[in-house]
Amino acid sequence: xxxxxxxxxxxxxxxxxxxxxxxxxxxxxxxxxxxxxxxxxxxxxxxxxxxxxxxxxxxxxxxxxxxxxxxxxxxxxxxxxxxxxxxxxxxxxxxxxxxxxxxxxxxxxxxxxxxxxxxxxxxxxxxxxxxxxxxxxxxxxxxxxxxxxxxxxxxxxxxxxxxxxxxxxxxxxxxxxxxxxxxxxxxxxxxxxxxxxxxxxxxxxxxxxxxxxxxxxxxxxxxxxxxxxxxxxxxxxxxxxxxxxxxxxxxxxxxxxxxxxxxxxxxxxxxxxxxxxxxxxxxxxxxxxxxxxxxxxxxxxxxxxxxxxxxxxxxxxxxxxxxxxxxxxxxxxxxxxxxxxxxxxxxxxxxxxxxxxxxxxxxxxxxxxxxxxxxxxxxxxxxxxx
Amino acid sequence: xxxxxxxxxxxxxxxxxxxxxxxxxxxxxxxxxxxxxxxxxxxxxxxxxxxxxxxxxxxxxxxxxxxxxxxxxxxxxxxxxxxxxxxxxxxxxxxxxxxxxxxxxxxxxxxxxxxxxxxxxxxxxxxxxxxxxxxxxxxxxxxxxxxxxxxxxxxxxxxxxxxxxxxxxxxxxxxxxxxxxxxxxxxxxxxxxxxxxxxxxxxxxxxxxxxxxxxxxxxxxxxxxxxxxxxxxxxxxxxxxxxxxxxxxxxxxxxxxxxxxxxxxxxxxxxxxxxxxxxxxxxxxxxxxxxxxxxxxxxxxxxxxxxxxxxxxxxxxxxxxxxxxxxxxxxxxxxxxxxxxxxxxxxxxxxxxxxxxxxxxxxxxxxxxxxxxxxxxxxxxxxxxxxxxxxxxxxxxxxxxxxxxxxxx
Numbered sequence: 001x002x003x004x005x006x007x008x009x010x011x012x013x014x015x016x017x018x019x020x021x022x023x024x025x026x027x028x029x030x031x032x033x034x035x036x037x038x039x040x041x042x043x044x045x046x047x048x049x050x051x052x053x054x055x056x057x058x059x060x061x062x063x064x065x066x067x068x069x070x071x072x073x074x075x076x077x078x079x080x081x082x083x084x085x086x087x088x089x090x091x092x093x094x095x096x097x098x099x100x101x102x103x104x105x106x107x108x109x110x111x112x113x114x115x116x117x118x119x120x121x122x123x124x125x126x127x128x129x130x131x132x133x134x135x136x137x138x139x140x141x142x143x144x145x146x147x148x149x150x151x152x153x154x155x156x157x158x159x160x161x162x163x164x165x166x167x168x169x170x171x172x173x174x175x176x177x178x179x180x181x182x183x184x185x186x187x188x189x190x191x192x193x194x195x196x197x198x199x200x201x202x203x204x205x206x207x208x209x210x211x212x213x214x215x216x217x218x219x220x221x222x223x224x225x226x227x228x229x230x231x232x233x234x235x236x237x238x239x240x241x242x243x244x245x246x247x248x249x250x251x252x253x254x255x256x257x258x259x260x261x262x263x264x265x266x267x268x269x270x271x272x273x274x275x276x277x278x279x280x281x282x283x284x285x286x287x288x289x290x291x292x293x294x295x296x297x298x299x300x301x302x303x304x305x306x307x308x309x310x311x312x313x314x315x316x317x318x319x320x321x322x323x324x325x326x327x328x329x330x331x332x333x334x335x336x337x338x339x340x341x342x343x344x345x346x347x348x349x350x351x352x353x354x355x356x357x358x359x360x361x362x363x364x365x366x367x368x369x370x371x372x373x374x375x376x377x378x379x380x381x382x383x384x385x386x
Numbered sequence: 387x388x389x390x391x392x393x394x395x396x397x398x399x400x401x402x403x404x405x406x407x408x409x410x411x412x413x414x415x416x417x418x419x420x421x422x423x424x425x426x427x428x429x430x431x432x433x434x435x436x437x438x439x440x441x442x443x444x445x446x447x448x449x450x451x452x453x454x455x456x457x458x459x460x461x462x463x464x465x466x467x468x469x470x471x472x473x474x475x476x477x478x479x480x481x482x483x484x485x486x487x488x489x490x491x492x493x494x495x496x497x498x499x500x501x502x503x504x505x506x507x508x509x510x511x512x513x514x515x516x517x518x519x520x521x522x523x524x525x526x527x528x529x530x531x532x533x534x535x536x537x538x539x540x541x542x543x544x545x546x547x548x549x550x551x552x553x554x555x556x557x558x559x560x561x562x563x564x565x566x567x568x569x570x571x572x573x574x575x576x577x578x579x580x581x582x583x584x585x586x587x588x589x590x591x592x593x594x595x596x597x598x599x600x601x602x603x604x605x606x607x608x609x610x611x612x613x614x615x616x617x618x619x620x621x622x623x624x625x626x627x628x629x630x631x632x633x634x635x636x637x638x639x640x641x642x643x644x645x646x647x648x649x650x651x652x653x654x655x656x657x658x659x660x661x662x663x664x665x666x667x668x669x670x671x672x673x674x675x676x677x678x679x680x681x682x683x684x685x686x687x688x689x690x691x692x693x694x695x696x697x698x699x700x701x702x703x704x705x706x707x708x709x710x711x712x713x714x715x716x717x718x719x720x721x722x723x724x725x726x727x728x729x730x731x732x733x734x735x736x737x738x739x740x741x742x743x744x745x746x747x748x749x750x751x752x753x754x755x756x757x758x759x760x761x762x763x764x765x766x767x768x769x770x771x772x773x774x775x776x777x778x779x780x781x782x783x784x785x786x787x788x789x790x791x792x793x794x795x
Contacts, residue, residue, distance in 0.1 A: 039533040166414045170436075170776070243527055244599055252422050252525040252780045 004126055008115065012135045016104045024272055025066025032065070073268035081163055081261040088162035093262065093269040095155030099148040100273050105136040106144045108203045132203055141202030142190055146183070149239075152273060153179045156248065159270070160258030171257025175248035178238060182245075185235040189228035193221045240274050401430040402442040411439055414776075418447045422525055422780045426790035427764070429771070429779070436776050441768045445761070448794035456754035460720025461487050461561060462695075464754065469555035471758060471792035474517045475510035475735045477546070479792075480559030483754075485640065486730035486741040487561045490723050491694060498686040499563050504642040505679040506546075506558070507732070508672040509576075512583070513542045514735030514787075515623075515665040515672075522662065522784030523594065526603055531590045538586040541579050548572060561721055562696050563689025573680055580673050587669060595663075604659035608770040608782030611656060618766030622737025622759050623664045624786060628656030634733035642682070646675050658778075661785040695721040720749020736760055736787050760786075760793035 036043025044062030110133030116123035160172020197205045211219040222229045238245035249257040259270040411434040417423030428444040456464045468483045469476040481503045520535035543553040550556035558565050594600040612628040631650045635643040651667035653660025689696045702709035725747040731740035737759030744753040
């Protein structure tokens, strides 16, 4: 690896982390607002940023709540239980979050980057090298996703076991059994995609989805494998322990499940890992595999989501979840730049690319199971308040 | 690395068991500091995996000496204490207590007072059932349904506050009458709220009644048979959910219930779903009764004209010596209740709410005993918890609607 490769990798990593952490906050906000609308409430609208030396308070529909929550969690006392296994207790949150972040190493988030074309002044240094927009273009893409995301189970189990609390232990047992069972479903549903495309390399899979099937259907994985896609969605929700699969947390009987004894940012890390794990899976597998990534921009100028099958489980209380339509949720209708002006061979590493990658994933995240599902938001909120 | 030995405080209670029946089972202490136990109940549960083998329910964490405290208050000034028994439907407590005192004094209420008390009791029952169903739903994760029901309950509370001056603990009953008459427009607002209630309650019916997740968690969970429920002294919606149509409003009609037309909803097997449904149906019946009572209400005095208990008109107190003395006697010494004892029971939102009073004459009770349904239910609730999953403990306990205030007194 030479200096140029290293520079590009670092830029990618910084980009992935920045997008991840920002979107964690924004998705929480979307979740809260959505839940609020469904239950006739207003939702988060209190936190604000005051412009210094003025009385101008920026509320921005409560978008700063994520920041406020994060800040508060960082500043809270890290209260530890009386008797616990110190090593495992400290290791738990990290084992939960680090593999989740690592998953994003193999997620492709764009086409091929030609840094020389993007920054002509650096053309000489890069010498015509091009890079796929992926932190680690590894052949074993999907396998890596599953390998890493499987590790998070250990984090949950360790956390539950080391807290020396029966509720934590019960939550950990539930988490373990639930995650392992649904990991199986997840793996099997993706197996169909692997058979169809004949590869586990995520980049190649994405490329293969750019054609058409039967002459008129887009050759997306979801067209080939609709049933698997639905199963995958359900398994994904279950993996992430979101309502109605929130048995490991089960706040009404197990208080907080395996992270009952964690406080402050350690608890926050567990919550973050849930959100990111969700997105990691979706980005990696549903977005990249079940949906073609790159040339699809042509038809979709606006960030409007095409309908996609929703799992039956999402109507937790018989009510249809509002499709996460970002413009309707109050965000300004974002307009992508005219994609024809963008050379798809050399996608710029800019906001347009980021949005193209993230918005379907983001909307997808909050879509299923969110109905009545304010409970997660509210529970999280309540936990964050305690 | 091995876990260090647990250093815990000695358990302050003596549970019925300290060792599991099988080597694989674990004894878990649920509560009193647990989200599902209202902070007032301790459930010592032996669990084997996720299955609850047996439970031992302890109450008393909210004991505040209500019955003893009553002995140092006049018959009137203990009414605010009575409010704090079942604080979800405080008016029913007020009226049940007042009726017991009136029984001792041999007072016949005015028709308007009787109808108004009945109306308000049913209104409180609605608020109580809304609270119970909402809380039970929330504990299962149905936050939206919870918020719908609590919205309408808040309308009810605000509306009752217009009449009584307080949202939760109203202190509105008086011996021989009520604190004050209805303000203008109160009945119109009542009609509006009943209509809005239809909307909100229908929404909740639509959300959960045929919802698979809800049914799976409620149906055939926490089952109790009629015979067993009667043996344990269960009353109210829990007994009715088993199929026994026992309701004091029908069996021993008090207030205006004899003149009203209403049904007693019963369940079919006494599980959580039946208890939910009985409560929802009782809300409908209460609405039906309130609508009848609105038509029955006629203008007239709301308190009996009896100077043993009713405060004289304020204008008279300022102008006539007899009224002034009467006022002072009632305030300083309390209503003069003849010696004797009386038991009076009303159908509270949770079941039979009875007051057993002993008087030795004078303005202060010798003994006030409250037969609170929640306390009796706590005696037998383990029969509904044993043998089910740990997760079932929460909806079952929620559907019992234990109210710490009246359970521990």
